Amino acid sequence: MTRHYVIVGNGPAGVTAAETVRRHDTGAEITIVGDEAVSFYSRPGLAYLLTGTIPEKALFSRPDREYVRLGLHRSVGRVTAIDPGAHRVDLADGAMLAYDRLLLAVGAAAAYAFMNVYGQKLTLEHAPMVITTVTATVSTLTILVVLPPRHWFAPHYSPVQWLFVAASGLLSTVLPMNLMYLGIRRIGAFHASVVSIVELPGILVLAYLILNERMTLPQMLGGVLILLSVALIRPSGASGV
Ligand SMILES: Cc1cc2nc3c(=O)[nH]c(=O)nc-3n(C[C@H](O)[C@H](O)[C@H](O)COP(=O)(O)OP(=O)(O)OC[C@H]3O[C@@H](n4cnc5c(N)ncnc54)[C@H](O)[C@@H]3O)c2cc1C
Numbered sequence: 257m258t259r260h261y262v263i264v265g266n267g268p269a270g271v272t273a274a275e276t277v278r279r280h281d282t283g284a285e286i287t288i289v290g291d292e293a294v295s296f297y298s299r300p301g302l303a304y305l306l307t308g309t310i311p312e313k314a315l316f317s318r319p320d321r322e323y324v325r326l327g328l329h330r331s332v333g334r335v336t337a338i339d340p341g342a343h344r345v346d347l348a349d350g351a352m353l354a355y356d357r358l359l360l361a362v363g364a365a366a367a368y369a370f371m372n373v374y375g376q377k378l379t380l381e382h383a384p385m386v387i388t389t390v391t392a393t394v395s396t397l398t399i400l401v402v403l404p405p406r407h408w409f410a411p412h413y414s415p416v417q418w419l420f421v422a423a424s425g426l427l428s429t430v431l432p433m434n435l436m437y438l439g440i441r442r443i444g445a446f447h448a449s450v451v452s453i454v455e456l457p458g459i460l461v462l463a464y465l466i467l468n469e470r471m472t473l474p475q476m477l478g479g480v481l482i483l484l485s486v487a488l489i490r491p492s493g494a495s496g497v
Pocket residue numbers: 264265266267268269270289290291292299300301302303333334335336361362363364365
């Protein structure tokens with residue numbers, strides 16, 4: 257029996273999955289549905305295209321003939337609904353695709369959708385400080401432990417090193433974020449944003465004293481822009497928020 261695999265998402269994950277399925281199931285029918293009209297392109301290559309380093313053609317590492325060679329149907333459309341019971345997906349233009357196996361390779365879209373829906377629910381149920389503390393702690397720990405040099409969950413860390421990781425997370429993110437919220441509550445958003453520009457000269461002085469760094473001209477211009485932006489903002493409403 258010929259299996260129909262439907263892969264939603266025509267990015268690196270979707271295309272790699274399609275190639276892998278083809279290797280293991282040579283007779284399978286494989287459809288990749290993506291909501292971008294173009295065939296697979298290199299995302300990192302976008303920067304090189306914009307700077308004129310590579311021609312547009314070089315961006316498309318899997319041109320249409322590659323899909324044909326692998327026997328992949330490429331369908332352009334946005335999947336709007338999945339019915340797992342009936343094994344089908346609905347597309348925005350009203351079309352429907354039946355599948356035997358479905359893979360969602362939609363990149364960060366799913367995570368963002370989850371964050372938006374769940375995040376909204378959380379903000380209704382918990383105080384901003386609780387949410388900030390939890391998210392800042394988790395993200396700081398993740399960054400410190402998982403990102404390069406990628407000590408996955410760092411089983412080799414000693415208790416002292418773990419303490420250091422936790423303390424740096426607290427000091428660098430959780431504490432400042434909570435102080436920021438406290439400040440905004442106390443003096444209002446307008447005054448808080450004015451006071452926060454003290455950070456700029458503070459960092460400059462510290463960078464000079466500790467690292468002997470001096471500002472370059474573009475950095476100075478950036479600093480001037482920040483200072484100007486404060487001059488432009490005005491408190492609105494009695495609370496200044
Ligand atoms: C400018 C840029 C530079 C990058 N540089 C690097 C780099 O140097 N190194 C590195 O490791 N990573 C880099 N990345 C990140 C890398 O591109 C991503 O990690 C990678 O693209 C993720 O692949 P993916 O297939 O999971 O998701 P995506 O590439 O996001 O692909 C998902 C696809 O699914 C489609 N889709 C989403 N929802 C639906 C729907 N409902 N229906 C139909 N289609 C849908 C989207 O349109 C998209 O085409 C860069 C990203 C960008 C944007």
